[in-house]
Amino acid sequence: MKQVLRNPVFILRDDDEEKAYRLASRWFQRRGSKREVRKILRERGLDEEAIHAEAFRLRLDELEKIESAIADLERRFDRTLRxxxxxxxxxxxxxxxxxxxxxxxxxxxxxxxxxxxxxxxxxxxxxxxxxx
CATH class of the missing domain: 1.20.5 (Single alpha-helices involved in coiled-coils or other helix-helix interfaces)
Structure with a gap:
C-alpha cells in the first residue's frame, strides 16, 4: 500500500514517505485514513480502483509465478487422474x-x-x- 501511495502518478512525493507509511498502515484500521486517501485520489482524478490496479501491477511478476505454479499443479493433477x-x-x-x-x-x-x-x-x- 505504501508503494502505491508513494507512486508519483498516484498521490505522494518521495519527501512524503512518513505520510505514505501512516496512510498505508491505517488504511484498514481507520476510516479517516481512507477518507484522506480518497480525497487525495479525487484531486488527481482517480478512485480506489486505481489503488487496486497499481497494487496488481506492482505484484504482477509474483502473480504470474503463482499462476504458472497453479497451471503446473493442474497438469499434474490431470495426469494423476488419468x-x-x-x-x-x-x-x-x-x-x-x-x-x-x-x-x-x-x-x-x-x-x-x-x-x-x-x-x-x-x-x-x-x-x-x-x-x-
Whole structure:
C-alpha cells in the first residue's frame, strides 16, 4: 500500500514517505485514513480502483509465478487422474479374468466324474421316490 501511495502518478512525493507509511498502515484500521486517501485520489482524478490496479501491477511478476505454479499443479493433477483411471481399468480386467477362471474351475469340478455321478444318482432317486 505504501508503494502505491508513494507512486508519483498516484498521490505522494518521495519527501512524503512518513505520510505514505501512516496512510498505508491505517488504511484498514481507520476510516479517516481512507477518507484522506480518497480525497487525495479525487484531486488527481482517480478512485480506489486505481489503488487496486497499481497494487496488481506492482505484484504482477509474483502473480504470474503463482499462476504458472497453479497451471503446473493442474497438469499434474490431470495426469494423476488419468493414471488412476488407467489403473482402475487394468484392475477391473484383472478381477474379471480371475473371477472367470474361478468360475470355470467351479464348473469343471461340478461336471467332473464325482460331480456328474452324484447329479445322476440324485435324479434317479428323485424319480424312484416319486413313483412309489
Amino acid at each position: 493414471q488412476i483411471a488407467r489403473y482402475r481399468n487394468e484392475l477391473a480386467v484383472t478381477v474379471r479374468r480371475s473371477s472367470e477362471r474361478v468360475l470355470q474351475q467351479i464348473d469343471l469340478k461340478a461336471s467332473g466324474p464325482d460331480g456328474g455321478e452324484e447329479e445322476a444318482a440324485d435324479n434317479d432317486n428323485g424319480a424312484s421316490a416319486s413313483s412309489q
